[in-house]
Amino acid sequence: MRRRMPTVALIVLLSVLFAAxxxxxxxxxxxxxxxxxxxxxxxxxxxxxxxxxxxxxxxQTFFRVGARNERAGITGISHFMEHMMFNGADKYGPxxxxxxxxxxxGYSNAFTSNDMTAYYEDISSDGLELCVDLDSDRIKSxxxxxxxxxxxxxxxxxxxRLRIDNSVRGxxxxxxxxxxxxxxxxxxxxxxxxxxxxxIDRDDCVEYFKTYYAPNNAILIVAGDFDTKKAMKLIHQxxxxxxxxxxxKPVRTVEPEQMGERRGVVRKRAELPAVMIAYHTPDIKSxxxxxxxxxxxxxxxxxxxxxxxxxxxxxxxAMSVRASFPWRIDPYLFEFNIKMKPGHxxxxxxxAVYAELIDIIENGVREEELARAKxxxxxxxxRSMQTVNGRATKIGRYEIxxxxxxxxxxxxxxxxxxxxxxxxxxxQKYFASRNRTVVTLVPEA
Amino acid sequence: MRRIFTALISAAMIxxxxxxxxxxxxxxxxxxxxxxxxxxxxxxxxxxSEVPLVTMRLLxxxxxxxxxxxxxxxxxxxxxxxxxxxxxxxxxxxxxxVEGVGGRLDAWAGRDxxxxxxxxxxxxxxxxxxxxxxxxxxPDFPAEEFERERSIVLAEAMSVKENPYALANREFLRLLLxxxxxxxxxxxxxxxxxxxxxDDVFFFHKEHYVPExxxxxxxxxxxxxxxxxxxEKKLGGWKSGAPVLVRIVNVNRTEIxxxxxxxxxxxxxxxxxxxxxxxxxGRNTPDYFDLKVANSILGGGFTSRLMDEIRVNRGLSxxxxxxxGQFRYGGFFGIYTHTxxxxxxxxxxxxxxxxxxxxxxxxxDEELAGSRRYISGLFPFDIETNADxxxxxxxxDFYSLGGDFVEKYRSRIGxxxxxxxxxxxxxxxxxxxxxxxxxTNYDETKQQLEGLGDIEVIxxxxxx
Numbered sequence: 001m002r003r004r005m006p007t008v009a010l011i012v013l014l015s016v017l018f019a020a021x022x023x024x025x026x027x028x029x030x031x032x033x034x035x036x037x038x039x040x041x042x043x044x045x046x047x048x049x050x051x052x053x054x055x056x057x058x059x060q061t062f063f064r065v066g067a068r069n070e071r072a073g074i075t076g077i078s079h080f081m082e083h084m085m086f087n088g089a090d091k092y093g094p095x096x097x098x099x100x101x102x103x104x105x106g107y108s109n110a111f112t113s114n115d116m117t118a119y120y121e122d123i124s125s126d127g128l129e130l131c132v133d134l135d136s137d138r139i140k141s142x143x144x145x146x147x148x149x150x151x152x153x154x155x156x157x158x159x160x161r162l163r164i165d166n167s168v169r170g171x172x173x174x175x176x177x178x179x180x181x182x183x184x185x186x187x188x189x190x191x192x193x194x195x196x197x198x199x200i201d202r203d204d205c206v207e208y209f210k211t212y213y214a215p216n217n218a219i220l221i222v223a224g225d226f227d228t229k230k231a232m233k234l235i236h237q238x239x240x241x242x243x244x245x246x247x248x249k250p251v252r253t254v255e256p257e258q259m260g261e262r263r264g265v266v267r268k269r270a271e272l273p274a275v276m277i278a279y280h281t282p283d284i285k286s287x288x289x290x291x292x293x294x295x296x297x298x299x300x301x302x303x304x305x306x307x308x309x310x311x312x313x314x315x316x317x318a319m320s321v322r323a324s325f326p327w328r329i330d331p332y333l334f335e336f337n338i339k340m341k342p343g344h345x346x347x348x349x350x351x352a353v354y355a356e357l358i359d360i361i362e363n364g365v366r367e368e369e370l371a372r373a374k375x376x377x378x379x380x381x382x383r384s385m386q387t388v389n390g391r392a393t394k395i396g397r398y399e400i401x402x403x404x405x406x407x408x409x410x411x412x413x414x415x416x417x418x419x420x421x422x423x424x425x426x427x428q429k430y431f432a433s434r435n436r437t438v439v440t441l442v443p444e445a
Numbered sequence: 446m447r448r449i450f451t452a453l454i455s456a457a458m459i460x461x462x463x464x465x466x467x468x469x470x471x472x473x474x475x476x477x478x479x480x481x482x483x484x485x486x487x488x489x490x491x492x493x494s495e496v497p498l499v500t501m502r503l504l505x506x507x508x509x510x511x512x513x514x515x516x517x518x519x520x521x522x523x524x525x526x527x528x529x530x531x532x533x534x535x536x537x538x539x540x541x542x543v544e545g546v547g548g549r550l551d552a553w554a555g556r557d558x559x560x561x562x563x564x565x566x567x568x569x570x571x572x573x574x575x576x577x578x579x580x581x582x583x584p585d586f587p588a589e590e591f592e593r594e595r596s597i598v599l600a601e602a603m604s605v606k607e608n609p610y611a612l613a614n615r616e617f618l619r620l621l622l623x624x625x626x627x628x629x630x631x632x633x634x635x636x637x638x639x640x641x642x643x644d645d646v647f648f649f650h651k652e653h654y655v656p657e658x659x660x661x662x663x664x665x666x667x668x669x670x671x672x673x674x675x676x677e678k679k680l681g682g683w684k685s686g687a688p689v690l691v692r693i694v695n696v697n698r699t700e701i702x703x704x705x706x707x708x709x710x711x712x713x714x715x716x717x718x719x720x721x722x723x724x725x726x727g728r729n730t731p732d733y734f735d736l737k738v739a740n741s742i743l744g745g746g747f748t749s750r751l752m753d754e755i756r757v758n759r760g761l762s763x764x765x766x767x768x769x770g771q772f773r774y775g776g777f778f779g780i781y782t783h784t785x786x787x788x789x790x791x792x793x794x795x796x797x798x799x800x801x802x803x804x805x806x807x808x809x810d811e812e813l814a815g816s817r818r819y820i821s822g823l824f825p826f827d828i829e830t831n832a833d834x835x836x837x838x839x840x841x842d843f844y845s846l847g848g849d850f851v852e853k854y855r856s857r858i859g860x861x862x863x864x865x866x867x868x869x870x871x872x873x874x875x876x877x878x879x880x881x882x883x884x885t886n887y888d889e890t891k892q893q894l895e896g897l898g899d900i901e902v903i904x905x906x907x908x909x
Contacts, residue, residue: 053495056825086747095757098747103815105822107746124822154760161716162763162783168607269713271603303528303540313537316593319600341600372544379547379566386496386830 043216057224076192214245270443297373485657499665518633613718723875
């Protein structure tokens with residue numbers, strides 16, 4: 001068959017109201033997703049997006065569980081369970097999940113964050129029933145064999161050594177979260193503390209699995225080349241007998257308002273100084289999240305962005321500057337990550353960041369800066385949904401974050417609606433020194 | 446992120462599984478138009494109109510492979526500077542114009558070639574192409590941009606030394622291949638970058654950035670006829686020059702005749718990085734599909750032998766994989782893993798044993814068939830986006846892989862036999878003769894490494 005770009009289900013409408021005039025934001029991007037949604041009696045929410053443009057499917061399961069649902073003593077268990085989900089269930093025993101999937105031309109992976117744990121299989125269209133079978137099996141009857149728990153924990157410890165203990169950036173990141181939060185579970189790393197990894201036992205895993213891997217705590221998304229009716233029938237057939245569980249208790253702890261700047265220092269073998277600066281931000285329900293995305297673009301998106309210009313191009317104190325604002329369910333952080341050039345102090349970077357933030361608070365942003373940021377955000381949003389996997393992942397993320405994937409369709413409009421006054425007001429509200437956490441890296445020889 | 450996993454699964458198990466006949470359907474590139482412009486530029490236009498986006502990819506045979514000895518990093522520097530001022534527009538002006546319409550424009554050099562890519566909403570195709578043509582044909586290389594970029598490249602080289610995984614990769618390739626140009630870091634060495642001048646960049650651009658030998662692919666929501674005219678308008682004036690003669694003789698790429706062990710002593714590490722490799726073959730080799738299958742069995746996916754033995758059965762590492770780096774004029778094979786210092790030797794021994802088994806024991810039909818289905822099944826995911834297709838168009842032509850490469854991919858994978866797998870493993874993976882690079886706290890691991898082979902120790906201060 002002739003291969004086409006994948007977009008039967010994702011309709012991107014672009015109407016050109018003006019000729020190519022940069023920075024006027026005259027175009028309208030609309031994203032439409034045609035999905036079939038059904039919640040099974042056991043609470044599993046199923047979202048099917050049929051799209052025959054490429055002969056593949058992406059089969060994804062999102063669970064409403066992440067490091068945010070953990071407690072002291074079992075930190076890292078969410079991520080560890082992600083690993084254990086590949087270590088055998090009743091029908092497909094140890095090693096067989098991947099062996100069967102790969103031998104049938106499929107690929108699987110998973111990720112855990114503070115807010116969610118997600119699994120996906122990418123496979124050609126004829127692999128749908130295999131995915132339904134494999135995934136329902138492990139949700140129904142995960143084995144949690146003590147021998148595999150012990151061996152897999154060693155794997156996770158190596159992952160921790162790789163990502164954090166032997167990584168300058170990983171160590172700074174861990175310290176930043178630990179200092180910025182004093183109460184909320186966002187303060188510990190997703191991979192967990194080493195001492196907890198040493199201590200987590202099978203009972204912990206069994207309890208965690210029962211609570212959080214229940215069908216009523218999950219969303220199943222299938223995108224790609226399949227027949228919706230047949231797929232729904234198969235899903236009923238394999239999933240209907242999995243019992244619902246008591247819903248997990250909500251996360252109760254609310255991070256108290258920060259009452260003054262907090263600072264930390266990492267001393268480690270390194271070549272160049274670096275600094276991370278973070279400010280507490282609102283939860284996912286706040287309209288300010290779109291405004292903060294715009295600020296992120298204005299501050300560090302591209303060569304003409306404010307901090308790139310100032311720190312990399314003008315003073316040449318830094319080799320790179322990046323701002324990021326990861327969306328999270330509960331209030332998290334807007335952060336800057338700056339790597340210095342040799343001979344420069346992190347103080348130069350801090351001063352530059354604070355000066356730009358004050359300028360925005362006092363004078364707002366220029367019209368063309370705002371338009372540019374919004375255009376980049378809108379276009380990148382469309383780009384992120386070019387693949388079958390990308391679309392399914394987006395649906396899952398939005399289900400977890402907003403409780404409704406349909407928020408995806410509002411995103412371009414929400415970016416467009418951001419005003420210069422909202423940008424200024426958000427800067428004023430969040431970028432205050434008393435709301436700030438700074439971690440600097442002091443290289444040791 | 447979990448992962449990486451496997452196993453030799455029983456035939457009974459596969460039979461019990463719900464059947465999924467992966468990869469039975471044909472996979473083809475979409476219809477495309479191809480022509481060579483008067484100045485020698487080769488153009489592919491691939492209309493695909495479902496998303497209002499267009500991707501442009503221009504390949505210029507000016508990768509780090511063309512860097513002469515002492516000038517390492519010049520090709521990369523030239524590519525990095527293209528967007529920093531061209532045709533009278535400054536770096537910030539270009540950036541603001543591109544981002545003003547939500548576009549993306551980027552330029553970089555790899556080992557074989559330099560690439561300039563643009564990704565724009567289709568209504569901005571002309572604007573995007575205009576920028577692409579400007580930065581490629583009329584870069585200004587402003588003096589202050591050159592100096593700034595030089596200092597950033599030097600800082601980045603220092604920064605790599607903070608990342609054990611990346612540093613081990615860089616040093617492994619250098620120790621395996623240099624002074625062959627493929628072994629040099631693409632961005633060069635601090636010494637070569639320090640002595641580089643702006644004139645060098647000008648000259649390199651003049652010599653290498655010519656339409657003859659360059660390949661442009663335009664993929665997306667465009668009308669082929671209109672796109673062709675527009676490309677002619679924007680790039681028709683690009684001056685033709687004699688294509689540069691690239692050195693293709695590499696006296697230094699000698700066969701490895703015995704085992705060499707190089708230890709990079711980094712005392713702050715609690716986890717050691719391990720690389721094992723050998724010299725292999727270039728991209729356009731008749732062994733391509735055999736190598737693909739052999740490598741997949743040894744170290745691809747989650748069910749490979751390395752993953753199974755190192756991670757699943759022994760919990761020694763978070764990841765263990767093997768891979769081939771294949772260029773126009775040569776290539777290499779490598780194994781990549783890491784483990785806590787206490788289990789360094791055990792992990793190396795397990796990895797080497799798996800290489801030995803690939804050479805000495807013929808792979809069973811079932812494992813072979815599984816591997817072939819795995820590779821074939823995932824192939825459609827490599828041809829999904831505009832950018833994927835643009836890369837296929839330029840690579841197929843640059844590496845002379847043949848117009849039916851994609852179409853025949855699955856049948857060629859399906860034809861690989863257990864004899865083929867054993868043959869290429871013997872020829873290219875290396876066992877008695879190979880290079881082992883270990884980055885570790887040598888004080889802690891010295892005793893373990895005894896007897897592995899001739900050991901040479903390098904301290905971090907010797908690494909640029």
